[in-house]
Amino acid sequence: MELKLDLHTHPFEAMGFPPPDEKSVGAIIRAAKAKGLDGIAITEHYSPRYGFRAREIVQRYFPGALLIIPGQETRVGQHEVVELYLDDALTFKFLAHPQSTYGFQRNRYEIQGIEIENFLHNDYIDREGALRIAQENGLLLLKNSDAHLLEEIGNLYNCLELEELRRLVLEDGRTKG
Template structure:
């Protein structure tokens, strides 16, 4: 079984704290076979990771991806290196993701404060464990609904800093290639190995994200 963290952010995300290099080194240090780079509304971090992984972390498999902001919440699309426009409807986003050959994972489903959505028709898998769900309620809801729908479940650290990469691991029965891993996810050849993000780190990440958003609003208003 291969060990993957399927939901990781870098500094290419507005709220990401660690560089691509730091994330790749952390993934290798955590003993992962691979990592999905899923920055908010951009594949630039994933592309950068693909370009440098053989030098920074030889043997680590990078799955390129993006976490897209739809009008109803967030969707992760794995296996793509082209940006998908934000603010489209869920079904428009899914249609574009499929056109690009992407694998669609619903991150932190049902957690509305974190832009989670109900699992939509057309999704390939659901994140049934997100390490930033401190109380665990939404993880339990996601797991139950994914089972009801017969949808494969995966885990993601949702790491926004390198030290948390690998805190939620998806075990995947596949060959060590991007296509094989993504196909195995769709087929449900997965299990999970997880731990929670420490509360003080989660709180710091939230505060940092809000500060960056407020700074961006201030700069925009004063242009």
Template sequence: MMLMLRFDLHVHSNFSKDGLSSVEDILRAAAAKGLAGLAITDHNTTAGGRRALEIVDKVAPGLIVIPGEEVSTKQGHLIVLGITQDIPPGMTVDDTIKEARRQGGLVVVPHPYNRPRHGMNIPEGADAVEVYNSRYILGMHNRMARRGAKARKLPEVSGSDAHQASLVGSAITLIKAEKNPKAVLEAIKEGKTGIDVRRTPLHIYALQMANGWAKKLRAFFIKISK
């Protein structure tokens, strides 16, 4: 039966270096907010998504988990949904997309055009575009993303880009599909999507940025002290 499902398609756990919350807490938050499912898209690893698949039936029965990865390509970030094998960072966009296809993954362009956040122009071969990212302080890049998606006639999705459990569900993709992962991914590719969004509060975004820089500085000083 076709339903209008509520998904957050861009979530980071503490398997990302800048993630603050455990997979368990993220799944509980998604269930508490009434989501049908979510995608765990940690930076350069599918470990968070794989962990979610292992425990979701115990922690949040009925929640759909789409494992994925936000891959750091040479040109910027790409999200690949529906994969459980890591795609290594540092490859070209074309090679990253080829590897995504080999694994049967769906390619989403997150926060496009925003260079400071590793956004890229929308490449050939993308399946969908994140036209709303709740962590944008200004709306300019979201508007640019939507114009780019419409110009290329690509499906539109949104994501919270949450790095802590409390912000899961800040940006929702509405997906018309049967309630199973394969149907959800097919519906996204076919453009059976809508969005329901709100912006991450500025003070929380600032705290997340500060935490990320603190982790990078700690890693740097540990490295040079060896």
């Protein structure tokens, strides 16, 4: 089933780092549902903690309301890489808002996707380079909000099946041997 997913958001930062509880997670759910999303990845900088806690709170207090994929945004060399933690210990990685793709080597980043649009950084993305890299390496092209305000969640999103992310991770593992 195709889902409407924003795979790059910073709701914890957007709310000023509140405790992960019914109130803060409820606000995230409302913001995402207002844009008609089926789910979001919570990808705070350098920590997946809030995303995992938020998912627990959804499961406990708002079952079925919104799919939460825990993740984090990290830095690899000169680039930002977003990691998404899927079921069965699979990690899907994508290059976030590539401003320059000069000297790109896939094996250094181990990504399966690349942002071609990012609501926050759209003016700076090297789209031509991103497209070329995606074609050469079979990467999934993604459009995400990179929301740093709750109301920005879902300003860009993808229509895809979770299974597609899993398949790309599994295939990537096989080609690396």
